[in-house]
Amino acid sequence: MRKRLTDFRKELVDLLDGRGLPLNVKEIHESAGDSDLSTVYRALEYLESQGMVRSIFVPCSCDRSKYYYSAGKHLHFLHCERCHSFYPVPCAGMKKMEKKILDDYRFSVTEHVLLFMGRCEKCRAES
Numbered sequence: 450m451r452k453r454l455t456d457f458r459k460e461l462v463d464l465l466d467g468r469g470l471p472l473n474v475k476e477i478h479e480s481a482g483d484s485d486l487s488t489v490y491r492a493l494e495y496l497e498s499q500g501m502v503r504s505i506f507v508p509c510s511c512d513r514s515k516y517y518y519s520a521g522k523h524l525h526f527l528h529c530e531r532c533h534s535f536y537p538v539p540c541a542g543m544k545k546m547e548k549k550i551l552d553d554y555r556f557s558v559t560e561h562v563l564l565f566m567g568r569c570e571k572c573r574a575e576s
Contacts, residue, residue, distance in 0.1 A: 454499075457484060462501055470535040471505060471517045471526065473561050505562055509533070525563040531572035537566070 450483045454462075464480055465472060472480075478489045496502035503517060507531045517524065525540040540563060568576070 452495060455492075457481070457488070458496055461489070461492050461496060465502060466518050468517075471507075476572060481563070499553050503560075503562075505564065507564070507566075509566060523563075527569070528564055528566050529569040529572055531565055531568050531576075534569060536569070540561075 461477065461481060464477065474486070474489060474493070477493070479485050480482065480490055490496055493502060493504075497504060505517070507528055509528070523540075523543060525538040525543075526533075527536040527538055529536075543561070543563075547561075551557050
């Protein structure tokens with residue numbers, strides 16, 4: 450049986466692409482309307498197998514895989530270890546770094562995710 454991009458899967462891709470930040474399965478499930486959790490997991494697994502969604506494991510106490518729509522984007526984030534919020538970071542200079550990697554290591558970068566972990570301003574103030 451051949452799988453296809455169902456309306457629900459398209460909805461997830463649009464959701465993740467629109468947010469531009471990693472979402473965990475619970476957040477996706479809450480935003481996806483009338484769907485059960487297993488349907489969300491299966492849809493994400495399919496989308497990831499098709500290269501439409503990537504997952505990243507964040508090694509902190511949130512202990513969840515975060516999913517996002519890749520579409521060949523280079524992504525840069527800050528992740529607060531306390532409140533588990535993500536913040537996008539524009540990262541100038543990555544083209545120079547990719548060229549240096551190619552020149553020094555003969556490695557061609559096709560995609561990257563840059564993740565900085567720490568505490569956001571609000572959580573630092575509450576500490």
